[in-house]
Amino acid sequence: MSAPLEVTGLGRSFGHTWALRHCSLRIEPGSITALVGPNGAGKSTLLQLAVGLLTPTEGTATIFGQPPATSAAALAQVGYLAQDHPLYRGLTVGDLLRMGRGMNPTWDHDFALGHLAELGIPLSRKAGGLSGGQQAQVALTLTLAKRPALLILDEPVASLDPLARRDFMATVLADAADRGTTVVLSSHVISELERVSDHLVVLGSGQVQVDGAIDDLLDRHRILVGPGYASPPTGLRHVLSEHTTERQTTLIVELDGPVQDPRWTTHPLSLEDLVLAYLRDPDAGTRTFATQATGSLS
Amino acid sequence: MTWTSWRLTRPAAIGAAALVALLATYLVAAGHTLRAALDSTGLLSCLSAGGSRQTCSDQAAAFYRTLNSLTGGQPVAAYLVLLPGLLGVFVGTPILVREIESGTLRLAWTQSVTRTRWLTSRLVIAGLVVVVAQLAITLLMTYWRGPVNMLDGRFEPTGYNIQGIVPLGYALAAFALGAFVGVTVRRSAPAFAITLAGYFLIRLVIENMLRGRFMTPLTVSWVGHAPTVLPSGAHGDWLMEQDIPKPGSGYPTVIIYQPADRFWTFQALELGITVAIAATLITLTYVWVRRRSH
Amino acid sequence: MITFRLDPASGVPTYLQLVHQVKHALRVGQLQVGDQLPLVREVVASLAINPNTVLKAYRQLESAGLTVGRPGVGTFVRVDVPDQTVMATPALRRRLSAWVDAARKEGLDDQDLSALFASALHDSVAEGVA
Incomplete structure (x- = not known):
């Protein structure tokens, strides 16, 4: 169809x-x-x-x-x-x-x-x-x-x-x-x-920056909080934003799998924050997210 | 769709009907008074006894006094000449420009009716309003003008412009121009202004540059005694030019004119030109509506 | 029949809020075997939420064995949830009430209580994992 x-x-x-x-x-x-x-x-x-x-x-x-x-x-x-x-x-x-x-x-x-x-x-x-x-x-x-x-x-x-x-x-x-x-x-x-x-x-x-199922998008994106001036952990698909101070680094990332590095804690991201992160990300091309994982939050 | 088109055209139709009613109250009464004046001044009997405007000048003067008292000295005929154009402009222009301005075109064009069909329906219904109103106006103007025709004929510009089939042609040309300018200019005030200006331009070009050349005019000229039968308005001729030299100068008197029997040929030609203009503008409107975005 | 409500500030996905509310209603006996859940359309119209969200919640309840969907009729409660929690343990409840009273005497307000409770829950989960 x-x-x-x-x-x-x-x-x-x-x-x-x-x-x-x-x-x-x-x-x-x-x-x-x-x-x-x-x-x-x-x-x-x-x-x-x-x-x-x-x-x-x-x-x-x-x-x-x-x-x-x-x-x-x-x-x-x-x-x-x-x-x-x-x-x-x-x-x-x-x-x-x-x-x-x-x-x-x-x-x-x-x-x-x-x-x-x-x-x-x-x-x-x-x-x-x-x-x-x-x-x-x-x-x-x-x-x-x-x-x-x-x-x-x-x-x-x-x-x-x-x-x-x-x-x-x-x-x-x-x-x-x-x-x-x-x-x-x-x-x-x-x-x-x-x-x-x-x-x-x-x-x-004028360009598509994100396209995907909302559950899927929320599932794949996290806020990572880690030590100051730390380089991002491995296993990330994309870093949308990075904010770092002496004591703390805050990243908004698209995950590729679970973050193993114990120095980083992960937090869920609201849809609004996610959208804003993409709109502010200068390197954002079109990111299309497959819809197969609908329900993956459960 | 037909009902919708009618419902959207209804205000214009009511306006046109009001205009016709207003005209009727004046023109029917004035026409009636003029007809009575033809009799009471003795003009009719003088003319039918073979008199001319010159020989019946007393009766004619009395008749013109009646006419002037009815018009208050205003050139009513010259105002009436404007009517077909104004009717066409005010019915035709809003069809698209009002919808563009109010955003309702996006409502109309997302119903299950193609734009072409939508446009056809809108133009046909509104066009019918123009045709019906203009035919009524022409009838009223013809009735009013009848007595004056006896003296001036109907071929000289004022009479010609408000009688016969020419007014309908101009109304349609103005209507089509309004629709086209509306869709291209997209804003009401300038669209109306441009349509009115464009309409008067078309009208002036046809009337002043083309009409006299539809057919080669005839010429009579003489020195000394005038021929017994001269072209005249009372006979329905259009006197285009009269060259009357000083008496005794030896130059001939020249009258250039279009004879009365050409009246309907001229009307048909002019209707043809105005309808062709209207058809071209309507075609362009279709092209624009189909190709261009709203 | 139960009425759903949403807490937009909770951060809990909408469909999970629906699932939790049904489970809660089952626990406290507000819903019993054979009761019908609101129709998807009713939930959608009253909360102005995505129908797929309601469907997802209902699917999850069904796959958990709590409800059964009858096509064209609706979704019905299938099992009684054993009354093992709040209602069935008056002793626990009494001790919690006593704890709340004590905390209030210490000058804690409702938010402090919630925070304290959440923190205790979190610690116990963390210990369980370790």
């Missing part, structure tokens, strides 16, 4: 600036992938290339083996939600549902009505008169009622308050639980992603 999303050597330039370059990724079916990176790292560009809103300058993107947005059938498989949750502000919620129904052969009207009723969003209200959280939910409802096999969310909760964030993500995740939807969501806030996603892609300055 073709991957829900696969990009190969993907690049996009605006004028003389590359927003994204040499990007290769494969999203596994049923996974929930967090795409993280600082602002301007190319996250939006990558997602818009994936749904065909942008055309690549180089390389290819395919969705279930097909180029995106070239046919109605290809479009029907993907749900996309832009960061600002765009809606026709002058239309009522009911009008918007009718639009979704008219433009999507796979539309699930009962789901849309049921979900909005659950949230208490009246169909007669104009979209422009809804709160930010409600607008996000209406836009998400339009996206989900299409019944997409792949859901692409660009910074979906960035503009929402904590309660609206929670409700929004609960809707997305319940859909993933119900239908096995593959989800790719971007964010520059890493802290909330750990409980939501199972795969992580880190983009930094």
Whole structure:
């Protein structure tokens, strides 16, 4: 089966600036992938290339083996939600549902009505008169009622308050639980992603820096604390950062196996620290982590 | 998709309908008064008895007084000439530029409808609004202008521009230009400004540089006694140039004109040119939408 | 039926928190044989967590023999965990209560108590390894 999303050597330039370059990724079916990176790292560009809103300058993107947005059938498989949750502000919620129904052969009207009723969003209200959280939910409802096999969310909760964030993500995740939807969501806030996603892609300055299963990533990376000015122990695959004083050396490393050297103690690393370490690591190329070890923490 | 396109075009359609209603209240009433004035001033009977504008000048003067009292001295016909273009610009320009600005293009283009189909649906529905509104406007303008045609004909520029099939052509050209400029300029205010400027440029070029050359004009010239039948507005001719020398100078009097029976040929040619411009711009809009990213 | 909760600051992976909560509920008798665990969708919607995380926790409970999954129905408790711990050893519990009282008299607060307990646990594990 073709991957829900696969990009190969993907690049996009605006004028003389590359927003994204040499990007290769494969999203596994049923996974929930967090795409993280600082602002301007190319996250939006990558997602818009994936749904065909942008055309690549180089390389290819395919969705279930097909180029995106070239046919109605290809479009029907993907749900996309832009960061600002765009809606026709002058239309009522009911009008918007009718639009979704008219433009999507796979539309699930009962789901849309049921979900909005659950949230208490009246169909007669104009979209422009809804709160930010409600607008996000209406836009998400339009996206989900299409019944997409792949859901692409660009910074979906960035503009929402904590309660609206929670409700929004609960809707997305319940859909993933119900239908096995593959989800790719971007964010520059890493802290909330750990409980939501199972795969992580880190983009930094237009390039993929980390790509792997989160459990696997956390399992392979450690903070090592050892004596001052000590050289790193053997058996490391990669040293991401090194901070040393007279008394103590602190390393963030990717392990190749257990650290045997008794002078070093190992500590687990939070996802946020791991991401930051990669974004700061000047030598970081693309590091892809196989997903075979899912569950290796157990 | 059709319903969605209609729903998104509805505000423009309501605006166009309001414009038509507003015009109707003025033009129908004014047209009615002018028709009555044709009778009451005796102009109609004078003209139908074979009189000309010169021989019926008293009646004509009375009729023009009525016309002026209705218009308040304003060149209403010159304002009406602007309408087809404004209608096209204000319906055509927002179709893409508003969606680009508000980000809703990303909503529209990620539904299960290809961009080409989406664009076709939007353009056809909005285009129909322009066609229907413009046909209604043309009918109203023709009714209003009818009595004036008796004196000035419909071939001289003001009459020609607001009657027949030419206004529809200009409305469509403005509509297509608006759509194309909207998708290329991507911001509302400059898009409207550029579309309006572009539209007037197209219009001025056709009207002032091309229209007179659609067919070679005819010429009458004489020295001394004038021929009995002269080309005139009242006969529906378009007098392009009149060279009247000082009496006794010995130079001939020259009238260069387009005869009345060429009216529909000219209208058809001009409609053809404007529709071709519209078709080219619509094609470019498709190319842009398909090739370019949003 | 039990309700899951998460402690984001604990540093314990989410799926393990779920596993621990089920085990705890079994120990204290809150869950008994035949009881159903919340549906994956319910847990996902109420906690806003990844469905794969819940599935992973449930798989682990199942492979530990504590629960059994019935496809299309849900996950059910399969065994009674022998009441050997807290509830079954009143003597231990009494001594711990006495220790807590004594510590409070020394002026220790709850955090000090936790730290002291964790440290004692750690030492005993370290001795066991050595």
